[in-house]
Amino acid sequence: VILSRIGLLLSLLLFAFWEAGSGQLHYSVPEEAKHGTFVGHIAQDLGLELAELVPRLFRVASKSRLDLLEVNLQNGILFVNSRIDREELCGRSAECSIHLEVIVDSPMQVFHVEVEVKDINDNPPVFPATQKNLFISETRALDSHFSLEGASDADIGTNALLTYRLSPNEYFSLKVPTNDEQVKPLELVLKKPLDREVASEVLLVLKATDGGKPELTGMVEILITVLDVNDNAPVFDKAVYHVKLLENARNGTLVIRLNASDLDEGANSHILYFFETDISPNIEATFCIDSDSGEIKVNGKIDFEETKLWKIQIKAIDKGNPPMFGHCTILIEVLDINDNAPELVITSLSLAVREDAPLGTVIALISVTDPDSSANGRVTCTLTPHVPFKLVSTFKNYYSLVLDSTLDRESISHYELVVTARDGGSPSLSATASVSVEVADVNDNAPVFPQPEYTVFVKENNLPGCHIFTVSAQDADTQENAQVSYSLVERRVGERALSSYVSVHAESGKVYALQPLDHEELELLQFQVSARDSGVPPLGSNVTLQVFVLDENDNAPELLAPRAGSMVGAVTEVVSRSLGAGHVVAKVRAVDADSGYNAWLSYELQPAAGSARSPFRVGLYTGEISTTRALDEADVLRQRLLVLVKDHGEPALTATATVLVSLVESNQAPKVSSRALASAVGPQGALVDVNVYLIIAICAVSSLLVLTLLLYTALRCSAPPSEGACGPGKPRLVCSSAVGSWSYSQQRRQRVCSGEGPPKADLMAFSPSLPPCLNSAGGTVQREADSEHLKEVNLYLRILFYRVFWPVLLLFV
Structure with a gap:
C-alpha cells in the first residue's frame, strides 16, 4: 500500500513537472548502459495512445547522434540503442544530456525531451607519466x-x-x-x-x-x-x-x-x-x-x-x-571574444505546401547554436520580411517555421526564405540559411477563354468535316488541374440536334462543320463550347460561338410567271402599232435565292440574229420592255425578244426569258392595261400620277428611316440580351486582315435563331474570324470605340439603303 501511494505521488509530481516544463520531459540514464536498457514510457508520458504512434508518423529527431536512443513503436518505450559514453559525448562538462525532438502529425505537435546521462565510475585516475x-x-x-x-x-x-x-x-x-x-x-x-x-x-x-x-x-x-x-x-x-x-x-x-x-x-x-x-x-x-x-x-x-x-x-x-x-x-x-557566427540547422518536414494549407502549418524545424559564451552566444533569429511565414520559438534556440497567411500558387509558386541568426556580441555576427518552399496546386481556377463570345464566318457549301474555328481556354492551375477538355453544350437547332452540324475536338478545341452548310437554309448558327479541367472537383466555363454562313453565288435567277396560268420563261404580248416611243409593252420578272450582290439582277435584250434594229428595249434593273420609237408598217408583225437575266455574283449566273410580241392595228388591239391607259391619258396626266406616287413613296421611306433610327438608338441604349436569347445583339467582330471585307444581304430577311426567342435579321459583319488582329503598333483593331461606333452606324445605314431605299426606288423607277 505504501509503495502504491509513493508511486501515485511520483506520478502526480511527474505530471506537475510536465505542466510546468511547457511540454518538456526529463529522463536520466547511466552511461555505458546495455542495449535495450529502459529509459522511460515516452508515449504514455506525452499523453499519446500506442495505436496512434504509427498513423501519426511518430518520429524522433536529435541534434546529436540519433542512434544512441530509440523508441519502440509497439509499446512506446524509450530505450538505449547503442553505447553511451558520457566522456565522449560531453567531456568534463558537469551537465550532460541528450536533447530529443519528438514529432507527430495530424495535427502537427513537437515535444522536447531531455535525457540526462549519469556518470559512472568507468575511468581510473591517470598520471601524466608512469x-x-x-x-x-x-x-x-x-x-x-x-x-x-x-x-x-x-x-x-x-x-x-x-x-x-x-x-x-x-x-x-x-x-x-x-x-x-x-x-x-x-x-x-x-x-x-x-x-x-x-x-x-x-x-x-x-x-x-x-x-x-x-x-x-x-x-x-x-x-x-x-x-x-x-x-x-x-x-x-x-x-x-x-x-x-x-x-x-x-x-x-x-x-x-x-x-x-x-x-x-x-x-x-x-x-x-x-x-x-x-x-x-x-x-x-x-x-x-x-x-x-x-x-x-x-x-x-x-x-x-x-x-x-x-x-x-x-x-x-x-x-x-x-x-x-x-x-x-x-x-x-x-x-572569449565574439569570433564564432551562429550555426543554423534546418529540418524540412514537407516537400511542398498546399496553397489551401491552414494557418499555423509547420513547414520546417530550425535549431541554432553558437559556441561563444555569454552575450556572444545569445542568438536571435529573424525571417525574410514580406513572406507569408513566421518563426515561432519552441524551446531555447529552437524554432518552428509556420504558415502565417494564405498562399496562392498562381501568384507565387515558390518561396526562397532566408533565416538570419544574429548573436549579441559587439560587433555581432550572423549567419543565414535558405529554405525552399514549394506551393502545391489545388484546383481553384476554372478555365478562362480570352473573350466571352466569338463571331465566325464560314462560306456555304463547305466540305464535310472542315475546320472552321479553334477555341482555346487557359487554366492558371498546373498539371491535371490545368488539363482542359472541350465539349459542345448540346441543344436543338430547329428539328435537329446541334451535334449534327458541328463537333469540337476534346483536346485541341478545334471546331469542325460535320456537313455542308446552306446560307439559304441557315444564316446563323449560335452555340456554346464548354471547357472543363481535370481537377477534383472539375471547374469549367463556356464560350459562345456565332457562326455566320456566308452566301455564295450557287443559285441562278428564276423567272416568274407574268400572270396565273402562264408558262414560266415565255411571255406573249399583243401590241398596237399606234403606240409611240417609251410605252411599256411587257415586263420580265425574276428572283434569285441568293442574297446581296449575288441576288442583284440585271436585264439585257439579246439581239435576234439577222434582224434589223429592234424597236424595243428592256430596263436594266426593272425588266420592263418598252418601245424605243413609234412603230411603223415596216416592223415585223411577230417579233421574238430574248431577255437575258443575270445576277452580280462571281461568276455570274444567268437565265433567259422569251417574249413574243404581236403587232396589230389599233382597232384590233385588246383592252390596254392600267399602265397603257395611263400612257394614253397623256403625258401630263401620267406625270401627275407619277408625282403622287413619288410623294407617297418619299413619305413612306422617310417614316421608315425615322423608325429605323429610333429602333437603332433603343437597341444601343438597352442592355445586351441574356445568353441564349435570339435578337440583334452586338456580336464581337473578328477580322482576318488589317482591312477586312464586308458582305451584305440584299435579297431577304431570313429568320435565324440561336435558341429560344425572337429571330435575327442578317447583318453586315467582317469575314472569317481569327483571333483579334493586331495593327502595326501591336494594338487591336477595336482600340477606338468612336471608330467602331461610326462603322456600326455606317453598317446600319447601308443595310437600310439596300433593304428599303433601293427596292422602293427601283419599284417607282
Whole structure:
C-alpha cells in the first residue's frame, strides 16, 4: 500500500513537472548502459495512445547522434540503442544530456525531451607519466617541498574526487592541497635529511584513488636521485601565477615573464626556465618559453571554444653541479571574444505546401547554436520580411517555421526564405540559411477563354468535316488541374440536334462543320463550347460561338410567271402599232435565292440574229420592255425578244426569258392595261400620277428611316440580351486582315435563331474570324470605340439603303 501511494505521488509530481516544463520531459540514464536498457514510457508520458504512434508518423529527431536512443513503436518505450559514453559525448562538462525532438502529425505537435546521462565510475585516475625522476641534493633542508603532477580522472563529481597515498618510507611525506587549494600541485616534503652515501636513490610509489564505487586507482613511480653539493634551489615569487589572455591572440604575444631567485652564488645562481618534461603536447604547440628570460609567449592558436583554462607547470634550474630545481604553476584563463557566427540547422518536414494549407502549418524545424559564451552566444533569429511565414520559438534556440497567411500558387509558386541568426556580441555576427518552399496546386481556377463570345464566318457549301474555328481556354492551375477538355453544350437547332452540324475536338478545341452548310437554309448558327479541367472537383466555363454562313453565288435567277396560268420563261404580248416611243409593252420578272450582290439582277435584250434594229428595249434593273420609237408598217408583225437575266455574283449566273410580241392595228388591239391607259391619258396626266406616287413613296421611306433610327438608338441604349436569347445583339467582330471585307444581304430577311426567342435579321459583319488582329503598333483593331461606333452606324445605314431605299426606288423607277 505504501509503495502504491509513493508511486501515485511520483506520478502526480511527474505530471506537475510536465505542466510546468511547457511540454518538456526529463529522463536520466547511466552511461555505458546495455542495449535495450529502459529509459522511460515516452508515449504514455506525452499523453499519446500506442495505436496512434504509427498513423501519426511518430518520429524522433536529435541534434546529436540519433542512434544512441530509440523508441519502440509497439509499446512506446524509450530505450538505449547503442553505447553511451558520457566522456565522449560531453567531456568534463558537469551537465550532460541528450536533447530529443519528438514529432507527430495530424495535427502537427513537437515535444522536447531531455535525457540526462549519469556518470559512472568507468575511468581510473591517470598520471601524466608512469614514472617521474627527481634529483634532490643531499644538502636539501628538512621540510623542503617538491612539486608533483597530480592524476586526472575523466569522470565527474564523486567519481573524480581523488585521494593520494604515498608508499611507506622514512624520508618523504606527501602534502595534498585542500579543496580550496586545488590549483596547487602535490608536494613531497622532506622529513629526514638525505645522505647520498647511505642511499643514492629512493624509489617511491604514489597511488591515486577516486571516490567511485567500486573505486579505481592509478599510480606513478617516483625515482629520487640524491645529488651532492649545490644545496639551494631556485625559488619563484609565487607558487601559482594567474594570467588572463584574449582568445585569438597573435603569435608572439607575451603571456607572462617569470622571475625566480637562487641564494647561491656564481653558476649555481644562474637560472634557466623550462616546461616540465611531462607537459602536454598541446601546451608545447601553443606556448613557448625563453629559457634565459623566463618569458612565455603565444606560439599557436588560442581558442576559447577549445580550451578555456590552461594549466602549465614550469621548472627553474640553476647551473650548479648538480643543478637544483624550483617549480611553479601558471593558470592562463582564456577570455572569449565574439569570433564564432551562429550555426543554423534546418529540418524540412514537407516537400511542398498546399496553397489551401491552414494557418499555423509547420513547414520546417530550425535549431541554432553558437559556441561563444555569454552575450556572444545569445542568438536571435529573424525571417525574410514580406513572406507569408513566421518563426515561432519552441524551446531555447529552437524554432518552428509556420504558415502565417494564405498562399496562392498562381501568384507565387515558390518561396526562397532566408533565416538570419544574429548573436549579441559587439560587433555581432550572423549567419543565414535558405529554405525552399514549394506551393502545391489545388484546383481553384476554372478555365478562362480570352473573350466571352466569338463571331465566325464560314462560306456555304463547305466540305464535310472542315475546320472552321479553334477555341482555346487557359487554366492558371498546373498539371491535371490545368488539363482542359472541350465539349459542345448540346441543344436543338430547329428539328435537329446541334451535334449534327458541328463537333469540337476534346483536346485541341478545334471546331469542325460535320456537313455542308446552306446560307439559304441557315444564316446563323449560335452555340456554346464548354471547357472543363481535370481537377477534383472539375471547374469549367463556356464560350459562345456565332457562326455566320456566308452566301455564295450557287443559285441562278428564276423567272416568274407574268400572270396565273402562264408558262414560266415565255411571255406573249399583243401590241398596237399606234403606240409611240417609251410605252411599256411587257415586263420580265425574276428572283434569285441568293442574297446581296449575288441576288442583284440585271436585264439585257439579246439581239435576234439577222434582224434589223429592234424597236424595243428592256430596263436594266426593272425588266420592263418598252418601245424605243413609234412603230411603223415596216416592223415585223411577230417579233421574238430574248431577255437575258443575270445576277452580280462571281461568276455570274444567268437565265433567259422569251417574249413574243404581236403587232396589230389599233382597232384590233385588246383592252390596254392600267399602265397603257395611263400612257394614253397623256403625258401630263401620267406625270401627275407619277408625282403622287413619288410623294407617297418619299413619305413612306422617310417614316421608315425615322423608325429605323429610333429602333437603332433603343437597341444601343438597352442592355445586351441574356445568353441564349435570339435578337440583334452586338456580336464581337473578328477580322482576318488589317482591312477586312464586308458582305451584305440584299435579297431577304431570313429568320435565324440561336435558341429560344425572337429571330435575327442578317447583318453586315467582317469575314472569317481569327483571333483579334493586331495593327502595326501591336494594338487591336477595336482600340477606338468612336471608330467602331461610326462603322456600326455606317453598317446600319447601308443595310437600310439596300433593304428599303433601293427596292422602293427601283419599284417607282
